[in-house]
Amino acid sequence: MKTLALAALASTALATPAMAGPYVTGSAEFTGSEGSYTGREVLGRVGFDKEFGKVTPYVELGLGQNQPDEGDSQNLWLAEVGAEVALTSKLSFGGYYEHKKYENNDDPDWKVNVGTKYRF
Numbered sequence: 001m002k003t004l005a006l007a008a009l010a011s012t013a014l015a016t017p018a019m020a021g022p023y024v025t026g027s028a029e030f031t032g033s034e035g036s037y038t039g040r041e042v043l044g045r046v047g048f049d050k051e052f053g054k055v056t057p058y059v060e061l062g063l064g065q066n067q068p069d070e071g072d073s074q075n076l077w078l079a080e081v082g083a084e085v086a087l088t089s090k091l092s093f094g095g096y097y098e099h100k101k102y103e104n105n106d107d108p109d110w111k112v113n114v115g116t117k118y119r120f
Contacts, residue, residue: 020050025060039068043078057083066102076102084117092117 025045031038045062060080067073082096095114102109 020056022046022048025062037069039066041066041076045078045080047080054086055083056085057081072104074102074104076100082113090119 023046025043025047027043027045029041029043031040041064043062043064045060047058047060049056049058058081060078062078062080064076064078065073066076078098078100080096080098082094084092084094086092093114093116095112098111098113100109100111
């Protein structure tokens with residue numbers, strides 16, 4: 001599975017900023033199951049991207065907190081790397097690998113995302 005993740009990293013990201021250089025982001029993700037609220041995750045990230053021709057790779061590091069509806073909150077840290085490749089002036093392909101480590105869990109979470117974007 002790590003080979004798949006590394007292949008996705010080498011190939012590409014969908015949400016990279018248009019300008020090269022450092023940036024910061026913030027987000028809140030709210031989750032639920034079968035119509036019931038289960039919790040939220042609040043994240044802050046510092047990132048850097050740089051355009052190299054048609055490829056724009058990026059790296060992000062961040063901190064956050066997982067706040068379940070029931071149970072104790074826990075802090076987390078994360079790292080994400082990815083890239084976006086301009087296939088044409090309107091079509092791009094991208095992807096990223098995210099590694100998330102929670103303070104009360106020895107087994108980190110990871111996510112690989114790949115996709116396309118078409119601009120009208």
